[in-house]
Amino acid sequence: MKLIKKRDLTKKESASVLNGVLGSAVDRRTFLQRASLGLGGTAVAAALPTTMIRRAEATTAQASGGNAEVRRSVCTHCSVGCGVTAEIENGVWTGQEPDFDSPFNMGGHCAKGASVREHGHGERRLKYPMKLTGGKWTRVSWDQAIEEIGDKVLDIRQRSGPDSVYWLGSAKFSNEQAYLFRKFAGLWGTNNVDHQARICHSTTVAGVANTWGYGAMTNSYNDMHNSKAMFFIGSNAAEAHPVAMQHVLRGKENGAKMIVVDPRFTRTAAHADQFLRIRPGTDVPLIWGMLWHIFENGWEDKEYIRQRVFGMDQVRAEVAKWTPDVVENVSGVPADQVKLAAQTMAENRPGTIVWCMGGTQHTIGNNNTRAYCALQLALGNVGVEGGGANIFRGHDNVQGATDLGVLVDTLPGYYGLAEGSWKHWAKVWNVDWDWLVARFDTGYVDTKADVESGQAPVPFNNPMNATGIPVSRWVDGVLEDSRLIDQRDQLKAMFFWGHAPNSQTRGHDMKKALETLELVVVVDPYPTHTAVLPDRQEGMYLLPASTQFETYGSVTASNRSLQWRDKVIDPMFESLPDHVIMYKMARKLGFAEELTKNIKVDKDEPLVEDILREINRGMWTIGYTGQSPERLKLQMANKHTFNPTTLLAEGGPCDGEYYGLPWPCWGTPEFKHPGTPVLYDTSKTVAEGGLNFRARFGVEYNGTNLLAEDSYSKGAEIKDGYPEFTADMLKQLGWWDDLTDAEKQAAEGKNWKTDLSGGIQRVAINHGCAPFGNAKARCVVWTFPDPVPVHREPLYTSRRDLVAKYPTYADVKSHMRLPTRYESIQAKDYSKDYPLIHTSGRLVEYEGGGEESRSNRWLAELQQNMFAEIHPADANDVGVRDGQWIWLEGAEGSRIKIKAMVTRRVARGVVFTPFHFGGWFEGKDLYDKYPEGAAPYVRGEAANTAFTYGYDSVTQMQETKASLCKITAA
Amino acid sequence: MITGTNKVFRSLAFAIALGVLGFGTSGCMDVTMHEPGVYMGATDPLLEKQADPEHIKALQERFVKSQSDR
Amino acid sequence: MARMKFLCDAERCIECNGCVTACKNEHEVPWGVNRRRVVTLDDGVPGEKSISVACMHCTDAPCAAVCPVDCFYTTDDGIVLHDKDLCIGCGYCFYACPFGAPQFPQKEAFGVRGKMDKCTFCAGGPKDDNSAAERELYGRNRIAEGKLPICAEMCSTKALLAGDGDMVADIYRERITKRGGRPETWGWDTAYKSDV
Secondary structure, eight states: OOOOOEEEEEHHHHHHHHHHSSSSOOOOOHHHHHHHSSSSHHHHHHHHHHHHHHHHHHHHHHHHTTTOOOEEEEEEBOOOOEEEEEEEETTTTEEEOOTTOOTTTTTBBOOTGGGGGGGTTTTTOSOOOOETTTEEEEEEOHHHHHHHHHHHHHHHHHHHHHGGEEOOOOTTOOHHHHHHHHHHHHHHTOOOOOOOOOHTTHHHHHHHHHSSSSSSSSSGGGGGGOOOOEESSSHHHHHHTHHHHHHHHHHHTTTTTTEEEHHOOOOOTOOOOOEEEETTTTTTHHHHHHHHHHHHHSSSSSHHHHHHHOOOHHHHHHHHTHHHHHHHHHHHHHHHHHHHHHHHHHHSSSEEEEEEEHHHSSSTHHHHHHHHHHHHTTTTTEEEEEEESSSSSBTTHHHHHHHTBBBTTBTTOOSSHHHHHHHHHHHHOOHHHHHHHHSSOOTTTOOOOOOTTTSSSOSSSSSSSSOOEEEEEEHHHHHHHHGGGSSOOOOOOOEEEEEOOGGGSSSHHHHHHHOOOSSEEEEESSSSHHHHOOSSSSSSEEEOOOOOOGOEEEEEOOOOEEEEEEEOSOOOOTTHHHHHHHHHHHHHTTTTTHTTSOOOOOOEEEEEHHHHHHHHHOTTTTTSOOOHHHHHHHHHTGGGGTTTTTTTBBBTTTTOOOOTSSOOSSSOOOGGGOOOSSTOOTTOGGTTTTOOOOSOOOETTTTEEOOOOOOOTTSSOOOHHHHHHHHHHHHHTTTTSOOOOOHHHOOOOTTTTTTTTTTHHHHHHHHHHOOOBBEEEOOOOOTTTSSSSSOOOOOSSSOOOGGTTTTTOEEEEETEEEEEEEEEHSSSSTTTTTOOEEEOOOOOOOOOOOOOHSSSHHHTTTTTOEEEEEEEHHHTTTTOOOOEEEEEEETTOEEEEEEEEEEEEEEETEEEEOOOOOOOETTTEEEGGGGOOOSOSSEEOOGSSSSEEEEEEEETTOOOOSSEEEEEEO | OHHHHHHHHHHHHHHHHHHHHHHHHTTTTTOOOOOOOSSSSSOOOOHHHOOOOHHHHHHHHHHHHHHHOO | OOOOOEEEEEETTTOOOOHHHHHHHHHHTTOOOSSSSSEEEESSSSEEEEEEEEOOTTTTOOOHHOOOOOOOOTTTTSEEOOOTTOOOOOHHHHHOOOTTOBBOOOSOOOOOOOOOOOOOOOOSSSSSSOOHHHHHHHBBBBBGTTTOOOOTBTTTTSOOOEEEHHHHHHHHHHHHHTSSSOOOOOOOOOHTTTTT
């Protein structure tokens, strides 16, 4: 055996470094390690992007004792809002320290948060604007890309109208970018603008806002320290919101009972006192089953219901049908477990309910969310510390992007799409009303013959006032017969602006849609599944966007708190912050001036602070008006002064304020409202963050009073229910003269939502009243398909015996511009060929479509294969062993090739897949279709390829929690 | 369990082994023999720092800051 | 003199792997080498418990006892470290360690990370503190900077504690008292001698 001398090895190593660098895959770590040893440094440097060289230099600098500069940001993954402390040297992100000062995470991070520094190096990023020519990606300049895309889009507008261009935005935007994006779509002239909220919590927002006024998390993660009971349904916080578990487990240590309802024995369930294994899609039966015991035993809070709840009697009538045996039969949860859970919630108040996508992503998602609310209202748990509906949102800024209206059905601040709403914003934007109206497809009055009945559908005067096509259905917007779509033409161009398509269902249809579009534009830090899924030759662009670490601005956590992010590093490679790209695009499309009338622009970058100030001037509905950039920045510098349980600053420059000025933060910044930590909490004055339920649905319904009775927030001068405030109401109350002359001028003829001076809000609050009135929450939403939530079997159900009793809806001709099928799908029995229930969810290591996290080495190493959890009995039935390759085929025939994980985590008959994978399609790795060097480390089949048709009856949320599939060995 | 007898026997065996080794490797004069269990590596400058009461205090303060529930 | 210890509170550990990536990110630990990992017992069934495991910095460290070249040393506050220049990568410590802590880089036997790599309690190795050479071989030396191991400092739920054993025990005892139960933490008896 020949001994290798050390000297020889060094030479060999040196050569292998060069091979590695000059070959396609640059091994960064190898490089860094060698570079500091001075091996082949110059030759290596010449072949590398500048950021890497900077990093290597910075690493050496730090090692030799250089001083790192500290910059503060917020994690860009989930909605907990964990503070990130970054150490920067020579412009390179060299270190990450725990942010002990943040009251949200107190230094803690999950796998994703602890490795965000990796995003600041991102060798798998999309580096330059790219264009598909002859099936190959070629590098182009920004100017060329914007010119060509703009020309094409304007051409489509000419031929098919503005509604044929779809602006799909993102929960990864900062608040300022989200707002600018919605404004951008409005000025382009369409409501075809949406983002991830549609597919994660749209049924929550619709259901909850229609129950008590606002559709957001009522309390906070931190407030769970105060809970006596914690009821999780369809939420796996240990994987989806790991740092929230810090607060949950502290609550548990304080004595709270923890109940988890889920089809899977999740990692969250592993910490629970009680675990109820539910059949996917039977949330309403389970909740009504619990309420059955609560009503039966008189455990409901009768006085609370009398004062603050409308329609509980109708719930009671529906609940009476859900006797323990019926609940057990439908939900699969043993009767004694349901009773124990009900009793635990009744005996341990205040209790909180937590739900996530396990509850929302159903054809009856809006029923589920309203049923959860009804449970909490019956127990009197809403509007109290330790109680509430703690709806954990998904992405870091999905709450903000929802608030700022990146949605097909609303403008920023949930103003809706009615003419008054547009006029309000036109005034804030300072754009000419006639010009704005003309931007829309006003020439389009629907005269299309209905192909089935021969009659024209009801025309709408202006698409400006009509809900757009939701992201869950964009595929149908492309493929559906144009005569059946409620707009001039089909979708011809799609902008995937921070949004991966593997989060939407029906793989075959999606691929076809992506191949049918005239133009596909991806604006993202990564190429995403979009770049590789379609087989196209031309008509596709990839534009590199910066991450939030390469720009700055505000972000809203799930608990409605706003935090300010510093810029950590300069944009990497040729990437640009989203708001810069929006500005460039608007200039090409001819409305840059209108976009930035009140906003300073410096070298194509709209000033972020100015955008927030414009937001402050218009968002009266939900109180995004008090959070000026200055107030937010002051809080960021004094995070340590906030109490981690109450979120209240005790002393210091922010004394008396709540962390992040959780909305509603009423009035102008000068009014200095502290924010609202717990919604509808009558034990505090409104000026101190107290509230009551919102008067949103009128003052009476069918002769029954909807306003609160004998209940009002502390210190209110109106000691009963009252409607929302208007100028006239101030006059009737004799409070009009509390306004200054300037305020009077602005407030005349306006209400609390449209008075741009903030005077009406200020006066109402000074008299102890909530600007939005004081009403009851309602358990009956008379405008929804099911006014009282009822159970309906999923479209693809294996319980055929229940279909007759709990049928789905009739098919709908036009729901958000598209025909939507229900009973025509449920009519057919698929359960013989597809016997297993297919459900989906998250992994802690990845997030969303997963492209960013699968491109992070540290995370990729931890989950290297797409898999399905299968019960041992089901695996044995089809002859599949643990770790084996299998085909999972959805009930519509799309197949995915994945690995089997045989586990009792799932029940017999249920298959679980994580939804973060992409980059494969039906057994094929699409590695070769990525731009060179930009493929994520880990690729795999998208779970949603195999998911099927099915959409919520109110919001078009896709059904990805209860479908059918079959498994075969591959 | 190492008994007294065993220990003696082991020491003897060790001595014989040493002798054999010494004979077998005569000429390789740079071989270092040492007692097992004694650290043979380079000195870590951290050890000196650890004796500093200031340093100990800093770590304790850090612990309170980082790991207690605030 | 303090005695540095890790403790993972299994009642709080949620297997989020934050400690794992925090470690990798801090020390640039190569793919395939795990200074720390999370172990789950009874995965997916009631009773499931997770615990984060790394080198336990044993008082009477078996790795040091068996090392043929005696490259291990224990600092005054009980951190077990080793000299990678001396280490021959034989793997004998891997036999001896009850926790599987020693790691052996897969790519190259004489990789720049040395022959054997393990958790340093963020205390580097026998090189000048935070010198390029130390970072190269052992990663960052947080202890020298007056900081504690990054895995514990960044633990999402404060399940993983690291620091002066007495202070760790105080926090843990407080939690146990609050929970009204006795410690069920896996590894307690093995790593923590009763006289420590």
